[in-house]
Amino acid sequence: MVRFEDLALFVRTAACGSFSKAAREANLLPGQVSAAIMRLERDLDLRLFARSTRSLRLTDEGERYLPYAREIIDLLHSGRDAMRRDDAELTGTLLLAAPSDFGRNILLPWLGDFRRRHPRLEMRLQLSDQVADVFRDPVDIAIRYGQHADASFIALPLAPDNRRVLVASPGYLEQCGEPQSLDDLQRHSCLLWQMHGRVYDKWVFPAGKSRRIVHVKGALASDDADVVRRWTLAGEGIAYRSWIDVVTDVRAGRLRLLLPDQPGEPAPLSMVCPHRRQFSPAVRQLHALLTERCAQLVA
Missing domain, CATH: 1.10.10.10 (Winged helix-like DNA-binding domain superfamily/Winged helix DNA-binding domain)
Structure with a gap:
């Protein structure tokens, strides 16, 4: 057997x-x-x-x-x-992976609310901008940005219309001026993302049915999105970030939105699960909560 x-x-x-x-x-x-x-x-x-x-x-x-x-x-x-399924109280352990900036600055209080509703549920949170493999890594679900074409797992949308935006601090703009076009970005200090030693210095923008790639440069790069956010707030340069990650800073005046009429690259946010047929009650209820909170955040 x-x-x-x-x-x-x-x-x-x-x-x-x-x-x-x-x-x-x-x-x-x-x-x-x-x-x-x-x-x-x-x-x-x-x-x-x-x-x-x-x-x-x-x-x-x-x-x-x-x-x-x-x-x-x-x-x-x-x-x-x-x-x-009929149990009102969630139990067990939920292993969750999330991006660093979204996890630290947005997700944490939401998870606190979720835990207060379900005090017998244990949670293990892994924060990293390295993409978690839901089949190999010890996680039940992973929150990810981007399109997911892999049919071997299920991606539940959290913020399907989320996009990247250009932002900078008022202090940086007072000192260096505000770009008036995408071409102007090449004359500014841009805060760069890196992964596995590769620096991503080509920013992609929709342009009708095609796309425009802008080569940017900057002295600062990090593989941690939260570090890039902190640099942006400190006036170190211009960042190209997910709207969900910066919307609170923009509304509070800590950051300013640049070229608001220029569409940014799509950055849909999803909850990824390895199980095809069914999701645990904890996963389903957490997905419902995060979907509601993401909608409220970007409304």
Whole structure:
């Protein structure tokens, strides 16, 4: 008989690409994971992995069986969630990943309200602008910016019409002047985003049915969006940010919106889940709360 634990370790090992990584995530020894995979292969009479001293990869049989294994796990979770659906009080642990700026400055108080409504629910929050992999990373849901074309997970919209905007502090504009066109950005100090050592110095703007790419430059770059926000508030330069992240600062007068008639690049905000069929009561209720709060914030 196939064990659920062995099936879950198979899915985790396929995502991690090694027994040792899967063992660390599951708080087990590599030998225990290897034994579970061998037991599953014996029960199924299939060879799921091709092993060597240097690599571990799925066999053709393993590749074809993996979607069924994921579906079985999702069905078991769905059955558990259905039994809990009528419970007014949420319990368990919810693992959540979110972008740094949105997480620190907007999401935290919303999560506080959610926890006060459901005091028996435990939450684990991971803040990073590195994109969380909801299949490999130890998270239940991830809040992400951008379009999501990957059909292997579900993206629930939070702010589908959100866009990026150009902003700067009044102090910076008094000292350096205000750009009157996108061409003027090349003469300004721009605050740049970087990831994995790459600096993103090409800002994209919609232009009718096409798009316009503006090459910008600046002395400051960071892989943490909250750092870029702080630099912007301190008058270090112009930033191209998500409207949700800066709307409070703009309304309070700490930042000014630049070229307001120029459409910005779409930056829809979504809640991403790995489970296709069903979402836990905690995920559904949190999604409803965040959707409502995002709408109120940008109204």
